[in-house]
Amino acid sequence: MALASAVALLAVTGCGAADMTQQASPYANAEGSKTVTLSVQSWVGAQANVAVASYLLEHELGYRVDTVQVDEVPAWDALSQGRVDAILEDWGHPDQEQRYVEEKGTIEPGGRLGVTGHIGWFVPTYFAERHPDITDWRNLDRYADQLRTPESGGKGQLLDGSPSYVTNDKALVANLGLDYQVVFAGSEAAQITQIKQFAKEKKPFLSYWYKPQWLFEQVPMTEVKLPAYKEGCDSDPEKVACAYPHTPLRKFLNADFARNGGDAAALLKNLTWTTEQQNEVALMIADQKLSPEEAAGKWVRANGPTWRKWLP
Structure with a gap:
């Protein structure tokens, strides 16, 4: 999207x-x-x-x-x-x-x-309530070990949906110097399945997600604040280091x-x-x-x- x-x-x-x-x-x-x-x-x-x-x-x-x-x-x-x-x-x-x-x-x-519409990075609210500092991107690396999965290659996992979605996440991870790996679920449906499974087990996760989306009704999530969006900050896909716009x-x-x-x-x-x-x-x-x-x-x-x- x-x-x-x-x-x-x-x-x-x-x-x-x-x-x-x-x-x-x-x-x-x-x-x-x-x-x-x-x-x-x-x-x-x-x-x-x-x-x-x-x-x-x-x-x-x-x-x-x-x-x-x-x-x-x-x-x-x-x-x-x-x-x-x-x-x-x-x-x-x-x-x-x-x-x-x-x-x-x-x-x-x-x-x-x-x-x-708004795209952002989200963590489950139950995890943000225990670790409120995770809602600032500058603190994400403190939690990379807890967000590691078999698919993320020793780094923290940032869960995305489909590779065909227009996403800045790989550039954001690189340009912000974060110890994370973008992992694609493959589709919105697959991403929802993964998020629901994490939530069922009360595991932490970091995910690309978007509003409006009905899943927030079932799995409350809290947005991680990325560097503020300013007009034109995403004009070069390779140099993006700011939040997504509304x-x-x-x-x-x-x-x-x-x-x-x-x-x-x-x-x-x-x-x-x-x-x-x-x-x-x-x-x-x-x-x-x-x-x-x-x-x-x-x-x-x-x-x-x-x-x-x-x-x-």
């Missing part, structure tokens, strides 16, 4: 889910047809957006919705080419935005999602779809909700094991005053 990027986590929503690495949806940018294709990322918050948007497009506006799972950066190319019509949760890709929005004009901003998450639409997508484009531009609302749907999908459509339907039935404002 961009901060984070995508790996398979849960079944994607919609009646025609597809793997973007193998095929493009035949419905994207289909002129004159009531079809919409949405890019769906692997993390469950993004899936919650797509689930609710899909449900409303289908049940309120009569569209067919197709979803395509695609990594976060390649999704911009797919959107530019019209292979997907919209990305509903972008964590900030200024290089892609410059190329496709400013220079090529093939993508248009779709407005803010209403949710602010990023208002945004939507982007294929430019043709934004202009000619009718009621569907209007609804997606209007869609905006809170972190709490997103987490409510995400929790139903990831923890209660409802299908995305079931979770969306349950949320829609209970939140009419919110989503009716999105309708064109």
Whole structure:
């Protein structure tokens, strides 16, 4: 994500889910047809957006919705080419935005999602309460031995999700001179499994993690303060030595779809909700094991005053 990027986590929503690495949806940018294709990322918050948007497009506006799972950066190319019509949760890709929005004009901003994202390093609160100084990055090396795992090669472990996520962690560890090794779980789902296992055994851990995310409800975590973020401090990926920013998450639409997508484009531009609302749907999908459509339907039935404002 961009901060984070995508790996398979849960079944994607919609009646025609597809793997973007193998095929493009035949419905994207289909002129004159009531079809919409949405890019769906692997993390469950993004899936919650797509689930609710899909449900409303289908049940309120009569569209067919197709979803395509695609990594976060390649999704911009797919959107530019019209292979997907919209990305509903972008964590900030200024290089892609410059190329496709400013220079090529093939993508248009779709407005803010209403949710602010933030990536950071987190330790379990039960460990931070026993060792409050660990919440300052300058003290992390004192605890490297306790955070060592078989995968971290004699150093403390910093647990990341997928290598495809946009992460500064390897540079941060090197540039801050920390005795840690970044270890990739492989996906959000695998990382959640590992964090839950640590928590069950009350073991310490240090993990790249992000808000909003429903797991905080089950495993309280406390953020480690990295050097303060300042505009431009992360512009050189090799020299990053600062915290991640707080990023208002945004939507982007294929430019043709934004202009000619009718009621569907209007609804997606209007869609905006809170972190709490997103987490409510995400929790139903990831923890209660409802299908995305079931979770969306349950949320829609209970939140009419919110989503009716999105309708064109």
